[in-house]
Amino acid sequence: MPLHGHRKLPPPLPGFENVHRYWNGEYQAVMAKIKPGEYYVTRSDDVLTTVLGSCVAACIRDPERGVGGMNHFMLPLKGAHHGVVDDALRYGNFAMEHLINDIVKYGGRKQNLEIKVFGGANIGGIGQDVGRTNAEFVCHYLASEGYRVAGKDLGGMWARKIIYFPETGRLLLKKLEAGSDVASQDRSMLDTLTSKPLRGDVELFV
């Protein structure tokens, strides 16, 4: 049996080279750890994991076409940029669309998608409404787009570790005491969103 550190991992799909991946002996599969602000899509038996505080993660797959993935995001505070109230909405849509578009790009069909959502906890020290706002956003988004939610665990006062198997749809969830590391992860994400300008670029073809 190969040593963990010496196993050569199969390459990820193009565009996901920066996501941290490693061999997980327990599940005998490549595990991808999704950090705040990242997302990941796979067509193989990769296992995806993340730890959520007030952020939310959508776990989405097309069981017929064998492609799935996960994102991990939070909305910026309303009014954090330009005083425009829609900035949070814009960002949330962007985060969901990125994941869904890439699943479609790699063969998935929107009408087949099986969607589960997690997170949105009220974690001390970051503001009571942050988790709730994230949870409400993701539910509203899915309803507005006409997607059925196959599973969810949102809100509460605890952090969550989730392990998702897109190949089978299985999901393991462990509730964790919301320690300072989760709160600090959330704070850092919120600070990043606040300091970075919330806009893509524009190009004129002349």
Place this chain on the structure above:
Amino acid sequence: MNVLIVDDSRAMRMIVKKTLRDAGYDDIDIEEAEDGAKGVEKVREFNPDIILSDWNMPNMNGPEFLKAIKDEGYDKPFGFVTTEATSEMRAIADEAGADFLIAKPFTADSFAEVLDKYMG
């Protein structure tokens, strides 16, 4: 001025509409279509002065939509509003005859930066 928004996401069509208002374009009529195929029908019915289209859509994607309406004689401004904006996509957009590309997440400022040229 008639503006056609083509996007398979209802939420995103709503955000594009609100962003147009935020950018100060009040005196416009807006129609929507949820994919390229429906967009072609809307172009025939609505005769838009400018089209803002998503790239990834079921039935007929953005570049296919642009080609279809150009084949029918549409020659007014057309821009992509898209999540992914690789250099390859930009080249395809330019080659297909698009006038501009706005990458999401956009703001009212990024809309105004591009659209003032056509709608100012």
